[in-house]
Amino acid sequence: MSEKIGIYVCECGPNIASKVDIEKIMQELAKLEDYKDKELVIKNHKLLCSVEGKKFLEDEINENNLTHLVCAACSPRDHDTTFINVCKKTKLNPYLYQMVNIREQCAWIIPDKEEATSKAIRMIHAGMDRVLYQQPLEEKQLDSNPDVLIIGGGIAGMEAALTLASKDRAVYLIEKTEKLGGKSAKLKELLPRQGVTLNVLHQKISDIQSNRFIKVFTNTELDSIVGFLGNFEIVIKDMNDPDNTTELLAGAVVVATGFDLMDVSSLDSYNIKNDDEVYNALEIEEMLSLNGKILMRNGKEPASVALIHCIGRQKVGYCSKVCCDYLLKIAKLIKDQSPKIEVTELYKHMCLPNKHDEEFYEQVKGKGIDFIKIKNAEITGTTINFTDIADAKKKLDVDMIIVGTAMIPTVGTAELGVELNIDQHETGFYQEAHLKINPVSTNTDGVFVIGGAHGPVGITESMLQAQAAAGKIFTQLIPGQKIIPEVKVSEILEAYCTGCQTCLDVCGYGAIYFDEDKGISIVNEAICRGCGNCVGSCPSGSIRTRHFTNPQLYQEVKEALR
Amino acid sequence: MDHSDNVLIIGSGVAGMEASLMFSKAGKKVTLVEKLSLIGGKTIKNEETFPNMDCSTCLVAPIQQEILQDGNINVLTSSLVEAVKGEAGNFKVTINKKAGYVDLVACLGCGMCYPVCPVELINEWEENLTNKKAIYVPCAGALPNVPVINAEKCLQLNGTETCNKCVEACMFGAINMTEKDEQIKVNVGAILVATGYDMLDVSTIKNLGYGKYPGVYTAMEFERLFAANGPTEGELVLRDGKKVPSSIAIVHCVGRSQTHYCSNVCCMTSSKHAHFLHHKLPEAKIYNIYSDICLPDKTYQKFYEDVKAHSSEFIYQADRDKMKISEEKGKLKVEYLDNNNKDAFIQVDMVILANALISALGSEELKEVLGIDHDKFGFVETQPFRIGSVATSKPGIFVAGCAEGPKDIQNSVIQSEAAVAQIMSLLNR
Ligand SMILES: Cc1cc2nc3c(=O)[nH]c(=O)nc-3n(C[C@H](O)[C@H](O)[C@H](O)COP(=O)(O)OP(=O)(O)OC[C@H]3O[C@@H](n4cnc5c(N)ncnc54)[C@H](O)[C@@H]3O)c2cc1C
Ligand SMILES: Cc1cc2nc3c(=O)[nH]c(=O)nc-3n(C[C@H](O)[C@H](O)[C@H](O)COP(=O)(O)OP(=O)(O)OC[C@H]3O[C@@H](n4cnc5c(N)ncnc54)[C@H](O)[C@@H]3O)c2cc1C
Ligand code: SF4
Ligand code: SF4
Ligand code: SF4
Ligand code: SF4
């Protein structure tokens, strides 16, 4: 079939028409030397994106049997999809259409009409040269598995499991310890309005146990995972018996591996021996849960307790966000236990980011606790040397010290990140796909991060993040619906690839793997997003990204730069 | 058919937009109601977002575009929800769409109509820092990029005279002076309230001099001053249009004693403002006056440390209610209690008050229409003692974003995605 290119110049009302000479553009295009023996249809339209304009374009494509289409109009950001959708209604493959931006790139920025017109002609010419080198591409449809693997059985993982599981969607929940609950299970009490720890947790655990769409594996870790959104092949292993593995299939993975508390002995300003009366807040919560009381190692009640905020904060480089809250809670619990215990809170900043926190702070303040704002503190045994906000150096001796230590990524975070191909933020926690607008997704499609694994969070936020990941999965992996991967992806030409594996490192999505048998690298098209990073890295020039091949780009650039 | 699968979303900030796109992806029909003539919420007032100083337009404009082009999402701008009847699974909603007098499809956003309009009005969207015409878009780059007419002030529509200048200027016949308010009825299974926040009126706080001294600004006013599409096109000049400030004080926690909560974002917005000022005016002296610093994200402290090291001096004030701002010989005098509880002061050209976030104006009315509970601060209350829920007191109605309380963009988005999960679970039951 011989080529017949349709070129449609949009006036965009006065936007384009008043700043470039539309008539001249059409005349000059019709006279192009290199298109003498090609059939061209060149027309203008007042407003191609309007309902009437789209109908016009559709009829033009059909009636003229166009083989290629160029729309010279506004930014592809505005209307590329509009025209692609028009093509989809016709026989013309949408990848044989090209948009040229003569509004933002000519009309709106070049004051001289003649100059704007000649640039527009050159750019449209470039688009015509390019479109002839474009290839038709077909969208593929892949079956997808709606089931979900959740790693970590703390409050975040449990909430995700309960939100996701249904008759159309199985959930596999793996937990490395022998029981569900995570850190929250150690808490004596929750913050006001959060309910009672035991009720919250027991309810979740029993809901999980009675839910036949959730399968729990305790003492279990991830062994390996390959695949992509909709199709992950997973192997999990029993930690007591590493040879005992189970294979699972799932469409998405939720990482809920939680946090640890920093080890204070690693800090220079703390000179503490093992038997000193110095505890981290979680140890106190556990003590309260077990004994119902705070007692020293000798079994006696302390006469004075100091709670110290922000321990390790400077070292880790972030605020742990919940420790001010839970230290207030612990101070209150001590006063509830016995009002005669002298309680001092040494804090640097009172961070109370939730709307009801301040009310709680006022309530705790009313219990006769001494709040001292400090700049620095050094602990030796149960003696605190500190500088207060007024720069006075002071000393405090107490019977017991409770420290609010930084929350840090849990052990194994780095290794699991590598296995799942998800990035870590410089703080060590996993990194969001986009901090602001895609906060529970990661750089690997189909893998989500929630709770303490995401960064320091309280229980409420952990649960919201869990539901957020579920929401994402509900809308990305609909049972029975096929998934359509990106078509403008990279491919490696077998004949040229030397197997050097340079490209494996540059791909941020982990889309390239090395085929040992053939000795070459291969792009997994379901994962590749067509970013093109690999193309530039290949020393033998054997990678190309569809729709952005070298000849296509060359044709366009050559004419644009003439 | 008594059960509806469709969703009503009220408010088109980051929270409302994220939920709209997610529902659409899942094949649900969405009605997105926005009271203003443009979508995007407060984020589009920001030039850059902390902590990475991402260009806000680059973050949000693609989302706005996608929403406007999405066949499953019916965007109703200049609209308010008037009545809601029925129950979860089957709400009958009446929406009033205010006449804008410009056809959304026919208008190209060419901007030929506003220069000819003789009426000058204050532009509230620009925090009253500039004017607009009776036919206007609130800012350059507004989406949808279609003007509306203020019917009370338009000479033609209020009957003052036969003006019609804009109609004559429009080459597309897009302006229709006979347009009427429209009553739209939809049937939905669930409702998401994502009405965001507004800012506390600081002129009610004594001694801060807002409204009295032209050098005193609110945080949102400053956001518009530093926006490239704002009233000064990003040029940093004071209200007289000429003076470039050489010293600036940014005051934290303004109004916190009135609201009784921490507004969650203002330590970061104040750091952002210092960062921006320092880069724009490297010679200027910048102070942040604070009592406590709240940095609730793993990425925030680094940004703050950087601002503290390079852009601004941080001054501790012992009691935020003791601050006093006055004018002396052309300078603003900011008096405060220092770290020794002693009186101290600094003199500056400009003060930025980081004022508290409060529930969106009109929330009270909406609360009555929807029949949901508010907390004592006026934000939408989630069900007490159902930890982690975004359900309101009324079944089928959910809340996300700053409508629930002050928070940053990512936490607004997270809550919105969580609401989608809860609503999908409800509708698919
Ligand atoms: C002292 C203290 C008091 C607190 N008090 C409160 C409070 O009152 N209110 C509040 O809202 N928040 C409070 N918090 C915060 C709360 O503990 C966290 O928000 C919550 O525990 C986070 O839950 P999570 O599920 O993300 O993580 P975790 O609770 O840490 O659970 C993670 C789970 O994953 C498992 N796991 C880890 N790695 C793997 C792996 N590789 N494979 C399989 N499983 C794995 C772990 O064994 C664990 O069970 C407090 C925190 C502390 C330290
Ligand atoms: C000065 C300042 C700077 C900030 N900078 C940053 C930053 O850099 N980074 C960051 O992460 N966060 C920042 N924030 C916070 C950020 O603005 C919010 O997190 C975000 O806007 C919340 O989005 P939302 O959708 O909940 O609400 P909003 O953005 O407020 O959107 C709500 C929408 O609902 C509409 N609406 C209200 N009432 C009704 C009604 N009754 N009917 C119909 N529609 C209604 C409103 O018109 C609006 O369009 C800043 C806040 C302030 C005050
Ligand atoms: S939450 Fe409070 S104690 Fe914890 S790091 Fe932040 S300021 Fe320090
Ligand atoms: S960089 Fe090129 S040659 Fe090397 S493995 Fe990748 S495709 Fe093959
Ligand atoms: S008709 Fe109204 S809006 Fe139009 S130009 Fe006249 S006053 Fe302005
Ligand atoms: S002149 Fe007409 S088309 Fe142009 S912005 Fe005004 S109403 Fe829209």
Ligand code: SF4
């Ligand atoms: S975020 Fe900072 S400035 Fe804002 S109220 Fe809280 S402590 Fe004050």
